[in-house]
Amino acid sequence: MYYFFTFSGLSTIKHTDMVTRYTDEDVIHGLQEKKRSYINYLYKEFFPVVRSIVERNSGTLQDVEDVFQDTIFVLYRQSLSEKIDLHCSLKTYFYAISRNIWLQRLERKYRLLYKPDFEVNEEKARYGQDDSDILEYELERRRLFQQHFFAMPADCQELLRLFFIKTPLKQIASMMHYKNTNYVKTRKYLCKNMLRKKILNDPKCNPFINYEQL
């Protein structure tokens, strides 16, 4: 065991074969604090694991990246709520989450694809979803909607963020250099409308849009 200075300060690192290796506890702790170095470490070390699951089960590289992102997010949320009770290595745990997400996704996409002919499968798939703590559907919806949010102009992103953390309109106007609070409201409507339209026009988002009675 050696001590190294990392971005996060002094931490315990196992140093083998010139590759920085964090312990599982370090990674979970680092994730809780959203530290960049730990996210990069996860990408470097665990990405091949997810790739092997997804590509072996008729997934593309894009699917691998999406499942990997969703798995990190699940791990992050579980680390915050202290749901993680590791009886195995973090890699095994990560593998299990990503496998769960990918199988659910496959099932959902399969069900959607063959919906008219396979009514029975729909029930089975729904059962499969309820059985799990992880809602793959919500993860994908969140990721896709957020992608559209991050693709918006920077001022719109900033304005919506400020609005949703309940910043007073007057303060938003002064921070964003808008002339008055009315303009803040108008701008917020315009930005949100733009975001809604983008989502409604994206075919990837279509399965997550509800046209039925609310």
Place this chain on the structure above:
Amino acid sequence: MNNSEIKNDWIDRYNENALNPYELKRFNEKLNRNPVLRAEVSVDRCLNEILSDQDALDFYQKIGRARQRQKRHIKAPPLLLLAASIILLIVATGLLLRLTKVFSVEKKTHPPVAGMKKMNEGTRFLIQPNSYGRYNGNVTPAGRRYAILNPQVASKFNSLRELEILVGGTTRNPAFILTSPIVRQRLLLGSPVKFNWESSGNAIPVVISILDNQGNCIYQSTAILGNSFLLDTADFMKGLYYWRITVEDELVLVGKMALY
């Protein structure tokens, strides 16, 4: 405020439960009739939920950055880029040096069209094509033909003006008469050249020198007291050579031979 803004306002306010009873009634009527409006309302609800979760937004932003970084990493690892740059630099430097060397050699061996002044300084005419693509200058027709066929050795057949004017069959020592070879000769490389001469009276010491087309002496015999000498050209290179015969340090005869 136009209709579109009113609608936006109403969608937001509907999801924030901020519509008054009249507006709510009208909006519900619209909702019942219009599936697109229902879709917009449902998307707006999801967005409210997602945008309220600032922590998740921050985390996804960080994941996105890490994803971009990894993509860049996969595309071109920095060490690989560095190695490629170094190799490119070495190759470019090597090429530059080589080109510089070639140009400097060309400058030395191929001066511009020589004028009289330069000729006096020992500059040679070159077998080079003129603007019509023809070879001219003080070269023999055979040399010209050869130069056209073998441009890489053409410069070896350039004549040396200083020696060219001395080439001739007239002996400068009446006691020495050369019978062979002829003063201008064309031979195949490796052919022997037999020098035969007659001398009136006592045997005289004869020295035969061979010069290349730059005027450098490449071979000199010892003083020959006989009447013949055999020169082997097997070790020579293709090109134009001059031979010079001296008797008791006195130039007697100059001839030339082109070895092809």
